[in-house]
Amino acid sequence: MSEKEKKQTAKKPKLPKINSLVEGRVIKIGRNEIYLDIGGIATGVVRGPEIEDELGKITNLKIGDKATAMVTDLDNEKGLIELSFRKAGHQKAWEKLNEMFNKGTIIKVKIIDANTGGLIAQYGKLIGFIPTSQLSVDHFPRVSDGDKTKILNLLKRFIGEKWPVKIIGLDQKENKLIFSEKGLTERKKKTKYKIGDIIEGEVCGLTDFGAFVKFDKNEEGLVHISEIGWRRLDSPSDVLKVGDKVKAKIIGKQEEKYSLSIKRLIPNPWENVEKKYKVGQIVKGKILKINPFGFFVELDPEIHGLAHISEISDKPIKDLSKIAKVGDTLKFKIVSIEPEFYRLGLSLRGVKQ
Numbered sequence: 001m002s003e004k005e006k007k008q009t010a011k012k013p014k015l016p017k018i019n020s021l022v023e024g025r026v027i028k029i030g031r032n033e034i035y036l037d038i039g040g041i042a043t044g045v046v047r048g049p050e051i052e053d054e055l056g057k058i059t060n061l062k063i064g065d066k067a068t069a070m071v072t073d074l075d076n077e078k079g080l081i082e083l084s085f086r087k088a089g090h091q092k093a094w095e096k097l098n099e100m101f102n103k104g105t106i107i108k109v110k111i112i113d114a115n116t117g118g119l120i121a122q123y124g125k126l127i128g129f130i131p132t133s134q135l136s137v138d139h140f141p142r143v144s145d146g147d148k149t150k151i152l153n154l155l156k157r158f159i160g161e162k163w164p165v166k167i168i169g170l171d172q173k174e175n176k177l178i179f180s181e182k183g184l185t186e187r188k189k190k191t192k193y194k195i196g197d198i199i200e201g202e203v204c205g206l207t208d209f210g211a212f213v214k215f216d217k218n219e220e221g222l223v224h225i226s227e228i229g230w231r232r233l234d235s236p237s238d239v240l241k242v243g244d245k246v247k248a249k250i251i252g253k254q255e256e257k258y259s260l261s262i263k264r265l266i267p268n269p270w271e272n273v274e275k276k277y278k279v280g281q282i283v284k285g286k287i288l289k290i291n292p293f294g295f296f297v298e299l300d301p302e303i304h305g306l307a308h309i310s311e312i313s314d315k316p317i318k319d320l321s322k323i324a325k326v327g328d329t330l331k332f333k334i335v336s337i338e339p340e341f342y343r344l345g346l347s348l349r350g351v352k353q
Contacts, residue, residue, distance in 0.1 A: 015042060016071045016081070021088055026065045034061060036069065036083060044069065044081035051085055068092070093126060094172045101167040109179060110162050114155035116148045121165065121179055128177030130165065136181050137220050137257060142205030142212060182257075193219065193258070195250050198265065203244040211236045213248060213260055221258030223248055229263050230270065230342070231304050232296065234289070269302035270339040277303070277344065281334045282351060287327065290320050297332060297346055304344070307332060311347035323348075 016022045016038065024036030024044055033047040046069055061067055070091060073082035100107060109121035109128065118131040132141065132155075141154035169178035193199065193216075201215030210224040223246075225236055233239065240246070252259030277283065277299070285297035285305065295307040312323060324330060331353055336345035 018071050018074060020071050021068055021091065022071060023066055023068050026061050026063055026067060036067060042081050044083040046083045046085050049086060093124060097167060097170055101170055104166060106164050106166055106184060108162050109165050111158045114152060114159060116152050119155055119158060126177060128179050130179045130181055134180035134182045142207050193250055195253060197250045198247060199250065200247050203240050203242050203246060206236050206242060208235060211240050213246060221260040223260045223262055227261035227263055230268055231302055270342050273303060273339050274337055277334055277337060279334055279337060282331055283334060284329055285332050286329045287324055290326060305346045307346040307348055311335060311349055314349055
């Protein structure tokens with residue numbers, strides 16, 4: 001190839017590729033279509049729903065304006081390049097989202113629906129999700145029995161509201177967008193509370209995993225079920241109810257949430273359990289719960305033990321409820337004490353009632 005031919009080839013304009021973004025100048029506006037001149041080498045057209053971009057904005061262009069569009073077809077039925085503002089907007093929207101994610105930008109979204117896992121939120125025309133775990137204390141659904149229908153009903157109250165959120169996860173390929181509302185209502189003044197402080201408050205909500213306690217007017221913390229007492233609990237409602245006054249110790253703090261403990265203000269009964277109970281001792285205990293693997297037994301308000309199914313009878317047992325029922329008081333023999341694991345083993349075998 002001669003030098004002249006090389007120069008001519010180099011100057012020859014290249015047509016855009018499908019899915020590439022191009023910039024064009026508006027040369028004609030029809031009733032439901034917009035024509036663009038693409039660098040003087042081709043004419044493109046944007047039609048119908050492709051005129052509206054991904055953020056929900058109707059393109060308001062005039063002759064001579066420049067606009068960016070995505071190529072969807074190189075040769076439509078009119079011999080024109082088919083373009084889309086919507087798809088270009090989609091690409092630019094995700095690029096913008098990625099930028100906001102990296103900067104930690106706060107944006108406003110509209111809550112449009114709910115499920116038991118959280119809230120569905122809309123930003124422009126993009127749909128994202130706020131998991132329940134990413135809700136603020138004020139919006140967290142507190143349901144004492146963990147009933148999913150009740151949780152859903154509480155979450156549905158927020159449909160139609162607009163909230164400030166941060167983006168905490170995004171994947172354009174999977175079209176996934178995760179928001180967080182938690183931590184955006186940070187206090188303007190520094191809190192006076194720190195880890196180790198003891199507070200007095202009121203139980204303001206119960207869930208299956210713990211109790212919410214409100215203190216000092218606007219402060220709130222969670223007492224996890226494992227931090228309510230030293231004995232095993234099936235539910236916080238076994239020992240607490242909304243309105244109860246409690247003392248608790250602050251054991252953790254993250255953003256606007258405090259982690260609290262009630263049991264750490266109570267002497268640990270397991271520290272001296274071997275002074276009260278001995279292996280081989282015969283004791284009376286009330287059956288609190290029957291599981292397939294044995295009886296949970298209350299020896300006193302703080303010390304509970306387990307009579308494993310293997311320690312209930314010398315004969316095979318098909319139905320534990322035929323041996324005893326919840327509320328029954330029986331005599332048991334203590335077969336093991338493990339204070340470091342808060343465990344005490346009991347046996348009915350060979351014990352006369």
